[in-house]
Amino acid sequence: MAQSQEAAAGGTAPAAIHTELLERRYGRHVALHGLSLVVPRGSVFGFLGPNGAGKTTAVKLLLGLVRPTGGEGMVLGLPLGEPAARRRIGYLPELFRYQEWLSGREVLEAHAALAGMERGRRRAAAEEALATVGLSGEGLRRVGAYSKGMQQRLGLAVALLGDPELVVLDEPTSALDPVGRHDVRTIIQNLRAKGTTVFLNSHLLTEIEAVCDEVAVLDHGRVIAQGGLGSLLQAKGVDVEVEGVSQEEIGRLGGTWSAPRNASFPELAEGDVPELVARLVALGGRIHGVTRRRASLEQRFLDWLEVR
Amino acid sequence: MLEICRLTVVESLRRRLTLALFAATLLLVGLTGWAFSEIGRLSSLQGVERLMQFSVLLLFLMLLFTGMLALTAVFTAAAAVAGELESGVAAAILARPLRRGAYLFGKWLGLAAVVGGFALLAGAGELLIVSRVAAFAPPQPVAALALITAQALLMMTLSLALATLLSAVTSAIISTVAFFLVWMLGTVDLMGVALKYPTLMTVGEIGKILLPTNALWQAAEYYLEPGSLVAAAQGLGLGGNPFLAIGPQPPAVLIWAGVWGGIVLALGIWGVVRRQI
Numbered sequence: 219m220a221q222s223q224e225a226a227a228g229g230t231a232p233a234a235i236h237t238e239l240l241e242r243r244y245g246r247h248v249a250l251h252g253l254s255l256v257v258p259r260g261s262v263f264g265f266l267g268p269n270g271a272g273k274t275t276a277v278k279l280l281l282g283l284v285r286p287t288g289g290e291g292m293v294l295g296l297p298l299g300e301p302a303a304r305r306r307i308g309y310l311p312e313l314f315r316y317q318e319w320l321s322g323r324e325v326l327e328a329h330a331a332l333a334g335m336e337r338g339r340r341r342a343a344a345e346e347a348l349a350t351v352g353l354s355g356e357g358l359r360r361v362g363a364y365s366k367g368m369q370q371r372l373g374l375a376v377a378l379l380g381d382p383e384l385v386v387l388d389e390p391t392s393a394l395d396p397v398g399r400h401d402v403r404t405i406i407q408n409l410r411a412k413g414t415t416v417f418l419n420s421h422l423l424t425e426i427e428a429v430c431d432e433v434a435v436l437d438h439g440r441v442i443a444q445g446g447l448g449s450l451l452q453a454k455g456v457d458v459e460v461e462g463v464s465q466e467e468i469g470r471l472g473g474t475w476s477a478p479r480n481a482s483f484p485e486l487a488e489g490d491v492p493e494l495v496a497r498l499v500a501l502g503g504r505i506h507g508v509t510r511r512r513a514s515l516e517q518r519f520l521d522w523l524e525v526r
Numbered sequence: 527m528l529e530i531c532r533l534t535v536v537e538s539l540r541r542r543l544t545l546a547l548f549a550a551t552l553l554l555v556g557l558t559g560w561a562f563s564e565i566g567r568l569s570s571l572q573g574v575e576r577l578m579q580f581s582v583l584l585l586f587l588m589l590l591f592t593g594m595l596a597l598t599a600v601f602t603a604a605a606a607v608a609g610e611l612e613s614g615v616a617a618a619i620l621a622r623p624l625r626r627g628a629y630l631f632g633k634w635l636g637l638a639a640v641v642g643g644f645a646l647l648a649g650a651g652e653l654l655i656v657s658r659v660a661a662f663a664p665p666q667p668v669a670a671l672a673l674i675t676a677q678a679l680l681m682m683t684l685s686l687a688l689a690t691l692l693s694a695v696t697s698a699i700i701s702t703v704a705f706f707l708v709w710m711l712g713t714v715d716l717m718g719v720a721l722k723y724p725t726l727m728t729v730g731e732i733g734k735i736l737l738p739t740n741a742l743w744q745a746a747e748y749y750l751e752p753g754s755l756v757a758a759a760q761g762l763g764l765g766g767n768p769f770l771a772i773g774p775q776p777p778a779v780l781i782w783a784g785v786w787g788g789i790v791l792a793l794g795i796w797g798v799v800r801r802q803i
Contacts, residue, residue: 281621283803301623309621315614317533319540331529332622376618 232295234259234384234415235280241288242275249275251439252289257432259383262406262416264430264447266423266519272439273419274312277388280417281309294384305334308377312388312419314370318362322353322372325361329376347375352401366393374402378409385409388419403429427451427515435522443522451518455484455511456491463503471497479506527628527635530619534606534636543602547644550594555651558587562660574758580662581751582770588750591652592674592743593705599641599682600701601694607633607686607798608694617803627795634686634791641682645675666749673746676783677739681705683787684737687794690801708733712740738783745775 235257242250250272257263267273278284280291282299296303316325326344335343348357351371356364364372370393377385387406391399406429409416420426426433426447433450435443443450458473458481465475471494473483486494491508498505513521538544562583571579607630610616620629649671657663664670681701688697715730717723734741748756748771759772 278617278803283617283620285802301625304621305623307621309618311614311617311621313614313617316618317537317615319537320533328529328533329618329622332619332624334623373618 232292233257234261235263235291235293235417237280237289237291237298239289240276240279240286240291242272242279242284243287248439250279253279253436253441254289255434255441255444257415257417259415260410260413261431262410262418262429264426264433265417265419265436266421266426266433267436268421268523271436273421273436274388275439276436277309277312277386277417277419281307281386306383308379308382308385310370310373310377310385310387310390312392314373314393316361316369316372316376318360321358321360322348322364322368322375323357325372326357326375326379329379333380335380343380344375347379350378350405351375367395367398370394371398374405378405381412382414384415384417386417386419389422390418390420391422391425399425423515423519433515435519437523443518447515451513451515454487455482456486456494457482457509457511458494458498459506459508460498460503461506463498463501467501484511527624527632530624530629530632531635531639534633535639537606538602538636538640544640544644547598547640547648551644551648551651554591554594554648555655558652559655559659561587562656562662566660574754577662577752577755580656580660581755584656584662584664585747585750587652588649588670588674588746589743591649592677592746593709595641595645595648595674595678596681596705596739597702598644599637599678600685600705601698602641603637603682603685604689604694604698604701606637607689608692608697611690611798611801611803612693620803626798630686630690630795630798631791634683634794637682637686638679641678642675645678646671649674664750665753670746670749673742673749673780676787677742677746680737680739680742680783680787680790683790683794687790687797690794690797704737705739708737708740709743712744734779735782738779738786741775741779742783744771745780747771748774 233256235255237253237255240250240253240255241248253272253276265273265276275284279286279298280293282304286298291298293300294303294306317328320328323341323344326347327340330340330343331337345354345357348354351374353368353371353375356368361369361372370390374387374390377387391402394402403425406416406418410429410431416429418426418430430447432446433444434441457476459479460481461479463481468475468481471483472485473481476482483494488510491510495505495508562580565579565583569576569579610619616629620626650667653664653667653671684704685697685701688700692700711730711733714726715733718726718728718730751771755770756772759770
């Protein structure tokens with residue numbers, strides 16, 4: 219496992235997360251079935267799936283909140299559940315609840331203490347985290363008086379506290395309005411820029427599509443698709459905006475007219491695009507644009523679920 | 527661990543639990559003072575009879591006080607642990623580099639400070655007001671208070687351990703039922719002594735082993751009684767009275783109470799370690 223970890227990370231450092239056949243059963247029910255994942259350091263990794271797919275179980279296994287009934291895993295180079303690894307992880311739970319009798323800043327200071335941060339740094343770190351999530355000026359209010367969205371922002375601040383190496387976000391925008399969702403996207407992009415690994419657990423496909431480099435799709439406790447977002451969303455075929463070529467000639471090249479001046483070549487492989495363009499030009503066609511097809515994550519997601 | 531302890535104490539302050547306990551202390555001490563003052567004024571008894579009257583009244587009040595303490599300890603501990611585990615607050619805390627054993631022990635320390643503080647403050651207030659109003663002072667108040675506080679801490683530990691696996695309400699109810707059941711078994715034991723019936727005494731002994739809270743009460747009771755009264759009762763061979771302990775509890779009982787507390791706390795830690803958060 220150690221070797222594959224190094225391979226996954228180019229032989230320099232272990233992957234942020236590496237699991238092999240991780241399994242969690244509750245009696246007869248299998249919540250997670252043989253999860254094998256490699257999350258490279260510095261990546262934004264999307265973990266998606268429908269409700270009840272086992273995403274939150276997987277997250278809890280990674281954090282040591284739930285013990286696996288099979289398989290093994292490493293987080294930041296340490297075995298699952300190792301407290302030393304948790305020192306370097308920030309976590310926003312799906313069901314975010316914080317001590318409502320504390321102020322927002324006190325919650326953060328308590329988490330800073332639990333994370334082992336020196337006393338002198340806690341106040342500044344708490345203020346910084348509050349500012350990052352847009353809660354500056356709200357730090358002295360009791361959490362019990364926060365709105366649901368503010369509590370989720372506070373949870374995000376808890377996860378970001380003290381610049382962790384790995385940030386695990388379980389449905390981080392479930393209680394946020396569109397502005398909040400945009401803010402979270404910006405925060406994740408900033409984390410990526412700093413080299414922080416982000417493990418984003420979500421069933422909101424647009425959210426995943428907007429920020430993730432790689433994804434794994436989970437359904438009924440099994441991974442049904444995994445890889446770079448670019449390659450997963452790539453589809454066969456191109457659309458060409460062209461004039462001066464007849465419908466018959468387009469047909470002989472394997473295409474159809476989809477709209478005036480628009481020809482579709484649904485079966486064309488990516489490598490055949492230059493050849494197609496050359497032949498259209500040879501036929502006297504004037505090309506205004508060539509668009510490679512790309513499936514939406516939503517379409518792909520539905521395809522994967524159907525395949526299963 | 528110390529941070530969890532601190533948070534537990536802060537929670538009891540912010541949720542006004544300590545304020546409520548302080549108010550309860552004032553009420554308890556005030557009513558006790560009033561009761562002793564009225565009885566002292568109205569009673570025509572003198573000498574040993576008066577001493578006996580005050581002693582029984584004090585024991586009765588302290589017995590009710592231990593019941594109140596047990597309920598306070600049980601419900602406070604159950605809510606503090608099960609509430610946090612069930613609500614999801616614990617998920618964020620236990621994702622930190624904190625061992626679960628340290629988490630639970632931190633909770634125990636914080637709750638012990640609150641419950642133990644209440645037991646000592648209210649208990650001392652009771653004994654002080656009685657000595658001031660009725661000029662009746664138990665012979666060994668510190669030992670008696672320590673034992674009453676230990677009893678409350680045992681109940682707190684039991685409820686805390688149950689709350690790692692059960693809901694707050696279930697943990698509190700089981701603990702409360704166990705407390706009163708053992709109280710009843712203690713009475714059965716005393717009946718066995720009075721009737722010289724070994725089977726009843728054995729049942730009482732089993733109760734002491736299962737939950738030694740009543741044994742601690744009986745130990746505290748002895749230290750609350752005037753020596754002259756105990757000597758007179760011993761001379762007359764009086765035993766088996768719930769308001770008259772004629773001898774101290776054997777050291778083994780006290781040692782077992784400590785060991786019992788340790789075992790139950792260890793079981794609580796095992797419970798929280800095994801729990802899926």
